[in-house]
Amino acid sequence: MIEISDLTKTYGGRPVLDGLDLTLGPGITGLLGPNGAGKTTLLRCLATTLAPDGGAVRAFGLDPGVPMQRTALRRRLGYLPQDPGFYPHFTAFDLVDYVAILKELTDRRQRHAEVRRVLAEVELTGQSRTKVRKLSGGMRQRLALAQALLGEPDLLILDEPTVGLDPEQRMLFRALVSRLGEDRTVVLSTHQTEDVAALCERVIVLRDGRVAFDGTPGELAGVAAGQVWLSDEAPAGARVFWRTADGRYRVLGGPPPGADVTPPGVEDGYLMLIGEVTA
Numbered sequence: 001m002i003e004i005s006d007l008t009k010t011y012g013g014r015p016v017l018d019g020l021d022l023t024l025g026p027g028i029t030g031l032l033g034p035n036g037a038g039k040t041t042l043l044r045c046l047a048t049t050l051a052p053d054g055g056a057v058r059a060f061g062l063d064p065g066v067p068m069q070r071t072a073l074r075r076r077l078g079y080l081p082q083d084p085g086f087y088p089h090f091t092a093f094d095l096v097d098y099v100a101i102l103k104e105l106t107d108r109r110q111r112h113a114e115v116r117r118v119l120a121e122v123e124l125t126g127q128s129r130t131k132v133r134k135l136s137g138g139m140r141q142r143l144a145l146a147q148a149l150l151g152e153p154d155l156l157i158l159d160e161p162t163v164g165l166d167p168e169q170r171m172l173f174r175a176l177v178s179r180l181g182e183d184r185t186v187v188l189s190t191h192q193t194e195d196v197a198a199l200c201e202r203v204i205v206l207r208d209g210r211v212a213f214d215g216t217p218g219e220l221a222g223v224a225a226g227q228v229w230l231s232d233e234a235p236a237g238a239r240v241f242w243r244t245a246d247g248r249y250r251v252l253g254g255p256p257p258g259a260d261v262t263p264p265g266v267e268d269g270y271l272m273l274i275g276e277v278t279a
């Protein structure tokens with residue numbers, strides 16, 4: 001269980017986390033929010049790579065502000081940062097082995113077995129001896145996940161893990177994360193509402209460093225209930241609409257004349273919530 005209370009972080013006088021209160025439990029929680037909402041800052045506080053200015057994080061009863069407890073917590077978490085910053089000349093195996101050394105897996109034989117295990121878990125056994133610079137974007141992202149899985153962490157923190165992946169790689173990644181969420185706490189930041197709908201049992205929307213929504217993906221979609229329309233004509237005056245593959249216009253907000261109401265998706269609810277659309 002992870003408890004976050006009254007968490008604050010300020011940059012240049014601007015609150016990026018503004019008194020955040022959250023409790024996170026097992027399963028997959030998705031973090032959505034516009035650019036600059038504070039998602040990465042929150043994840044870094046959870047991952048113990050950034051100290052908050054105020055408030056508290058407790059994960060599994062451990063306080064990352066206390067050095068001994070911080071070390072204990074680091075052993076129980078895996079972190080896939082937004083820019084993993086890999087060494088391009090390392091092989092996949094050596095890179096994960098290097099992180100394993102940093103994580104203090106000191107016994108060489110056990111460490112190598114663990115590196116092989118995590119590479120197999122992300123289906124990169126065949127690329128163990130391939131240099132990082134020769135891996136595709138999807139493979140690199142799976143490698144980033146592999147290093148986060150070292151030591152079987154109870155808490156997995158993934159910052160925009162599917163960014164830049166093609167649909168096939170995204171599906172593969174989704175399947176992996178879904179499996180991992182079965183027996184641990186996964187917190188995943190993303191801009192992909194489809195990933196949230198497909199993977200997460202809970203979604204938290206951050207806006208200006210505060211929780212703007214906390215519920216299920218279905219409940220987030222429900223924010224736009226009765227406000228999503230299909231129209232044969234391009235609607236005059238509507239701010240958000242687009243032409244769909246069947247030639248009709250999908251309109252968010254007030255009803256265009258003669259339009260049919262249609263069930264909302266997570267993206268519709270999110271757009272309504274963050275105020276991109278006014279009813």
Ligand SMILES: Nc1ncnc2c1ncn2[C@@H]1O[C@H](COP(=O)(O)OP(=O)(O)OP(=O)(O)O)[C@@H](O)[C@H]1O
Binds near residue numbers: 033036039041
């Ligand atoms: N080290 C820093 N120094 C100054 N400002 C920072 C620093 N790190 C983050 N910020 C600012 O804090 C705000 C929140 O950043 P953060 O990366 O947490 O947002 P985010 O929700 O993850 O955004 P994105 O979706 O773009 O990744 C942004 O305005 C960012 O510019």
